[in-house]
Amino acid sequence: MIKKAPVGEIPFAIAGDSRIYVTAFVNGSDSLRFLVDTGASSIVLNTNSPKLKGLIHNGELADNLGTSGENSVEYSNDNSVKVGTIQYDKAGCAHIPYPPEYWDGVFGLNGLAAFNIEINYDDFKIYCYPKETLTVEDSYVSLPFTYKYDVPFVHLHIKLNGTLHNLLLEVDTGSDRIIDLNTPFVNKNNLLETKKPFAISRIASSDGGSGELKNVFFDEVIVGPYIMPKVAGAFSTLIFGMQSKENIDGMIGNNFLKRFNMLIDFNADKLYLQPNNFYYTPFYDFLVR
Incomplete structure (x- = not known):
């Protein structure tokens, strides 16, 4: 890149x-x-x-x-x-x-x-x-990021039940998840009853806690010019930790991020993405068997 x-x-x-x-x-x-x-x-x-x-x-x-x-x-x-x-x-x-x-x-x-x-x-x-501002071609998707809780967050457009939301999401390569939406956002928009989960997940984190996520299909996730239909995301029900925070909307895990080669310019606070060989791979194997 x-x-x-x-x-x-x-x-x-x-x-x-x-x-x-x-x-x-x-x-x-x-x-x-x-x-x-x-x-x-x-x-x-x-x-x-x-x-x-x-x-x-x-x-x-x-x-x-x-x-x-x-x-x-x-x-x-x-x-x-x-x-x-x-x-x-x-x-x-x-x-x-x-x-x-x-x-x-x-x-x-x-x-x-x-x-x-x-x-x-x-x-x-x-x-x-070197940690200096980089020159990147216009063909790459550029997403400015900001720090909250000492980690980077970007805005991403996600369509749910026909409504387009501009969401503030953590960039988390350490997660095996796809895109999880925080409990306050889910509750505020009354999302739990709008989609039938195709699976329930239990998660554990570095603080020793655990919780439950309802796995559902999002209408679309939009990354610059790339429109990704029927993305397997999740609604959180956690009431503690990062996914209970009201000032953020959720997180992007590496099951989504791995689909893009990623350049992080820590000097300019920008994230650049380019689709790669993982772009069309299934989110979960059991969904395509």
Whole structure:
């Protein structure tokens, strides 16, 4: 997406959960499996990871806001983190006790936003560029973003029951979801009874909480000139955490985001999107069997 040469590259894999995983090394560890998460404000170390035993430094308490609730976690600032060709010294890391089988850690925004980054799902690489305003061709969809709760949000047009809504949505590559609409927005527009769910999902987040989502089909999702019909989104019923907030409308997970190669200009606060080889893939396999 950018003609100039990157200053670093991070190879990644897309797992069956549609999320991005990279190999990392922390404080002299062996290879670790890290989730790439634009919905996490910080790099995270999984305190239940056997590979990180004895390598997590002491820290201080900090607040943590997750999808379904809030809690306090320990945070250290003196970590050595290597991901791809990128080396971070004195990296800040939150300590969160995920189940050990999930991942060893999370590669969050304080690591990603040290550069302008291109997440290229065709090449399976994250390209890192100097943090200066980039020149991007007009053919890419440009979405300005703003920070709320320390993570990026964009406006996206979604049509529901024939009505077009301009929604403020979190950009969350760390979620395996498609597009989830927050409980206050769902209740305000009386949406729960307007569409029959094709499935019910239970979710868990970094705060340790969980909740229920009603999976439904949205009429359309509009990304610049691209009109995507019958997108499998969801209505939230959560009453705690990010999806209970009234000043935001929901979140975009990587099951949607992976359909576009994505350039994040952290200097100009702009997100650029370009459809890729995943654009026409099914949202859920069971819907096409």
